[in-house]
Amino acid sequence: MTGFARSRLYYLEHGGRLYDSKAVVGHAHQISTGSALAAGNFSGGERTVLPRLEALGFTVRYIPRQDWTRDEIILASALIEPNGWRPLDRIHPEVIELSKLLQGRSLYLLDQRGPDFRTPSSVHRKMADIATSHPEYTGRATNGNRIDRQVLLDFLDQPAEMHARARAIRAALWAEDPGEPLPDADVDDPTANEGGVLLRQHLRRERDPRMRKAKIAQIKRAGLAVACEVCDFDFSKTYGPHGADYIECHHRTPLHVSGPTKTRLQDLALLCSNCHRMIHRAKSWLTVDELHGIVAARR
Numbered sequence: 001m002t003g004f005a006r007s008r009l010y011y012l013e014h015g016g017r018l019y020d021s022k023a024v025v026g027h028a029h030q031i032s033t034g035s036a037l038a039a040g041n042f043s044g045g046e047r048t049v050l051p052r053l054e055a056l057g058f059t060v061r062y063i064p065r066q067d068w069t070r071d072e073i074i075l076a077s078a079l080i081e082p083n084g085w086r087p088l089d090r091i092h093p094e095v096i097e098l099s100k101l102l103q104g105r106s107l108y109l110l111d112q113r114g115p116d117f118r119t120p121s122s123v124h125r126k127m128a129d130i131a132t133s134h135p136e137y138t139g140r141a142t143n144g145n146r147i148d149r150q151v152l153l154d155f156l157d158q159p160a161e162m163h164a165r166a167r168a169i170r171a172a173l174w175a176e177d178p179g180e181p182l183p184d185a186d187v188d189d190p191t192a193n194e195g196g197v198l199l200r201q202h203l204r205r206e207r208d209p210r211m212r213k214a215k216i217a218q219i220k221r222a223g224l225a226v227a228c229e230v231c232d233f234d235f236s237k238t239y240g241p242h243g244a245d246y247i248e249c250h251h252r253t254p255l256h257v258s259g260p261t262k263t264r265l266q267d268l269a270l271l272c273s274n275c276h277r278m279i280h281r282a283k284s285w286l287t288v289d290e291l292h293g294i295v296a297a298r299r
């Protein structure tokens with residue numbers, strides 16, 4: 001690798017492969033002038049250098065930076081915590097395994113990923129970012145961000161809980177079928193940093209048609225209406241037979257709080273689509289009772 005700050009944004013496409021644009025330009029500069037180009041010399045040059053490269057027939061591709069999610073940072077932290085917060089080497093089997101897991105189960109589509117996406121090298125760099133957020137770290141700071149620091153502090157504070165969390169995330173990721181489409185949006189952005197894999201699995205679990213059927217059957221056996229527990233909306237009253245037996249199931253305990261558990265019917269609340277979305281809308285989900293309180297107070 002040349003001495004450049006890594007360009008995360010622009011890549012040159014050549015022969016079906018993507019190349020880091022800064023490294024390519026730096027290398028070309030070195031060959032043509034015999035001297036290395038300092039990283040600073042390139043920044044700001046994107047406006048002039050990239051059009052020139054395009055004029056030369058290179059395809060310049062812009063790929064948005066795909067920041068690490070909180071879940072991913074938790075997994076990386078779980079590897080370096082037992083190592084005294086020192087990054088593991090990029091050829092360490094656990095680093096390679098984590099790279100495979102993150103690449104295989106990522107929400108980012110293939111064409112949204114740069115060539116360095118969650119490679120063992122990028123896992124190694126992320127570990128270094130996290131490690132330099134440590135309060136006792138005295139060396140040169142890297143690019144650690146707010147979530148890195150939060151996760152690190154959580155690990156220092158409650159190591160056992162955070163390792164349990166990491167195990168739950170890992171289990172949920174492996175259980176995910178990468179080809180399966182995301183559950184439709186109960187949340188504004190299911191890829192949001194705070195959401196993550198356990199949230200997605202939670203939404204999938206709520207959509208399990210067998211559980212929904214069983215829950216609706218249970219309600220009917222009890223002689224109750226299939227209606228929203230919060231606002232009483234009954235789909236069949238508004239939509240007639242077309243809406244009969246339609247209701248959404250909401251799991252009262254978020255999977256990312258409980259860790260992996262088996263769904264029981266009493267854990268499921270029946271909600272209309274509006275109330276269900278309102279519950280998931282906040283980063284920290286409302287409880288069914290809380291939403292009920294909000295709705296009741298306005299009636």
Ligand SMILES: [Zn+2]
Binds near residue numbers: 230271
């Ligand atoms: Zn409702």
Ligand SMILES: [Zn+2]
Binds near residue numbers: 206250276279280
């Ligand atoms: Zn729900």
